[in-house]
Amino acid sequence: MKITVAQLNYHIGNFARNKELILNAIEKAKNEGSDLIVFSELCISGYPPLDLLDRHDFIEKCNDTVNEIAEKCTGIAAVVGSPTFNTKPEGKKLFNTAQVLSEGKIIFTANKALLPTYDIFDEYRYFEPERSFSVFSFKGQKLAITICEDLWDEQPFDNEFEKSRLYTVSPMEELAKYNPDLIINIAASPFSYSKIEAKENIFRSKALKYRIPVITVNQTGANTELIFDGASLIVKNDGEIFRQLPFFEESVETFSIDQINSGIVPGRDNDPGAISLIYKALVMGIRDYFGKTGFKSCILGLSGGIDSAVTLCLAEAALGNENTRVLLLPSRYSSDHSVKDAVDLAKALNVRYDIVSIEKPFSAFEEELAPLFAGREKDLTEENIQARIRATLLMAVSNKYGCILLNTSNKSEAAVGYGTLYGDMAGGLSVIGDIYKTDVYKLAEYINREKEIIPKNTITKMPSAELRPDQLDSDSLPEYGILDTILYKYIELQKPAEKIISEGSDRETVMRVIKLINSNEYKRYQAPPVLRISSKAFGAGRRLPLVARY
């Protein structure tokens, strides 16, 4: 038996496009003599469809699309993922379903049992969990068809609770009773740079435990903030990896079961390293956000600092230099080298740049506000005005030319609120908002790995917002190395203050940083979607009450 793994890039709600992708892959699989082609979880609707699942007509369109695809499954069977109606009188209105299509019919269905409802996942919001299990008999083989989390009943958790089993059911334990020959797992599993090995281990351990091969099919491509790495795995029954499909690319590959069972490993990509994967993830994230919303071009403010430099390089890689433009927006406090560094980078990438001084609008604001501010010292207010003038100029070009403003804030500053709402926090998409400052430097080095694209001076100079004379980030914040360690432990690992202190961080700094994180929830509430590459990004996966005192 030959099986085809179809790792594709779906678009939420774009049924015509998803159907076309699927039919093209079916055609390819047929040409390769495949018996069964496997697509990923909720491939019909795109993942995550979120509250579109609350619309009855949306589910009907999913059903229609499945039926249209079934008609084309002649001489081959296809496993597709789609939401389906729960026709029982009780329970949630939908199931998250794998359907096997063949010769115009749906010949088998399996519903998801374990519904991830944590971090960015909200599946119990929509779906009823399945409680009964059966295998699919096909061409003399028994296939255990599982959906993503169904195999994740023993996942490790990044928190202080030390619970190893999030669920009270193990679907694979139930399916194992039928002695299946193969485990198929259709998934929509977003990329997280710290979870690459953990994810592989989930599948390897299941193969080893049940002594049967595992074929996983993950989607690739980005939908808003979530970036799916693909990297679909074929694991042998001894837990060894037989094949891993590429990261962040569409790929349709056919294997014979005999080939997998015979144990000849055709090799996999060399471990590509976290930074290069993050780089690829972000480029895909930008490209798909634009492609899927129907936009082509971007604008961003280039300051001469490292954050906007790295964002620009990523944007240029995603959209092309002809679709990327920048504004340089110097103020009375900008240093000469900032403008020069920014110009050098724009020239190196051959992107259009314009220099617009913010001095006149700033003076106009100062003048208008003078009567209201009489007798008051200059403070953060004046810094924020400058940042908001820049945002207004960038948004003006965005509006006039129909390009999307890219936000250039990093995760460290977003965490401690070192940024201006409606100012440098503006933009349609935050590109590096899930990258700590210390990792922004690593990305810069990666971008410069072959030749100097980002000017050396941008990388080596002390970070500064340049909103008052001789300002440095280190005036207001701990050194980024110290800061990022605390942030990672508090945000990703959810450690309490006392534990972070006991692990060696300075008490006063820890308490100050945690206070900054918590008191700036209100700013992040209004931040743009952040391309997610970690296990805990700001945005939909992290929900905190703005009015809490904690």
Next chain:
Amino acid sequence: MKITVAQLNYHIGNFARNKELILNAIEKAKNEGSDLIVFSELCISGYPPLDLLDRHDFIEKCNDTVNEIAEKCTGIAAVVGSPTFNTKPEGKKLFNTAQVLSEGKIIFTANKALLPTYDIFDEYRYFEPERSFSVFSFKGQKLAITICEDLWDEQPFDNEFEKSRLYTVSPMEELAKYNPDLIINIAASPFSYSKIEAKENIFRSKALKYRIPVITVNQTGANTELIFDGASLIVKNDGEIFRQLPFFEESVETFSIDQINSGIVPGRDNDPGAISLIYKALVMGIRDYFGKTGFKSCILGLSGGIDSAVTLCLAEAALGNENTRVLLLPSRYSSDHSVKDAVDLAKALNVRYDIVSIEKPFSAFEEELAPLFAGREKDLTEENIQARIRATLLMAVSNKYGCILLNTSNKSEAAVGYGTLYGDMAGGLSVIGDIYKTDVYKLAEYINREKEIIPKNTITKMPSAELRPDQLDSDSLPEYGILDTILYKYIELQKPAEKIISEGSDRETVMRVIKLINSNEYKRYQAPPVLRISSKAFGAGRRLPLVARY
């Protein structure tokens, strides 16, 4: 036996305050000779604690607080709600628990079985559902202690799915097997103007079905966007309402079981009407957002239009005129009557107003952008610049004086994207963002019910953004009466386009409005939290993929 209902206003994570509230009520109940005092769901932590529940140290603090309160429960028992650790090896890490405290001990616990995970609720994100049930025997009575949704197994749903039972378990059906004498329901149920009767009916139908009285205890007060109405109910065993505690107020009242069973109804507040409840809800929403974040004063932009006028009246009612100030920000397109109407209102409320022209910053922006915009027509860009200048001025005063900018957008314009991101969409809190324009008028009439506070001209003139000469909202949008009907059916009732058309709305208008709603998700993603008074507000209860094509 005497039972005290404690309807209080908790603050998330503020354990000291919540404990003090609870201890004061216990003291009052003791003085009234009560045997049992009942507090609301998760009163220890405040509701909703959201991802604070992912922090192990947060749960430990909840436990500590419960133990401290138990020590004070001498001569009285208390039912409190708190998150507790799930000590079983499997399942979610927490339970949502009702604990009965007495003489320093926890003498009974009941965990929530039905975990609302829809709209603004995410309880399965944190909690394991309880699967076993028992009653609490106390002073010769058997009490069925349930937690909020536990009694909502037969709730009606506003969508096209026609499912009447969201859950496969009925906790009360299980508890009924023990023949309890009384149902206690501790809740954290937010206000929705369209659900007042439905909520009452839930409790009345349970009392009638099991022929036992129901005592519900809801929290009051607002936490960020959620406003809890209180309105705790005591229902007799024939389904008749014995007593309803006040809406939007703290209240601690003691009843004897005999009194309830003897069927003498002490009366309830007259049906107050939806608009007056919405008014109270919004005032409480503003007051608590400020009080709980530690701010005292607000600023907003007063345009002379009805939205900012109503927002100002609500703010003044919540915070007092001394803590409320406004900026009038006329442009070259502002009409004379706008400034006059705004000044009249500011004077009527005796709030500070300043008039700051946006002309100079606008000219400065036009000048700076002229080289970039050469050969291009004027368009929305120039309108957006004006809105962003206003936001920059308002935020400057907000920053300088430490007051929060209130957003004045209504739900109709938020729905169709008729607003400027980082412009009139800015603010720390959206006051009327869940009120359709046609209801904003009703609020204005309510505010003017005794005397003219909002100038008649503000109410009667045609709505206009005044961002270009002679502009009217009706140039870009359908009449608000027509628009709001479509919006309500599409957003609250989730009806498909075809159904809305079949019910009488014009096809072209419906398709245009739906397209506007969907294509403006990206703007609402960055909007401030919206005080929620409907069954479906923009914000955390409505999650849609920005990149969807639908």
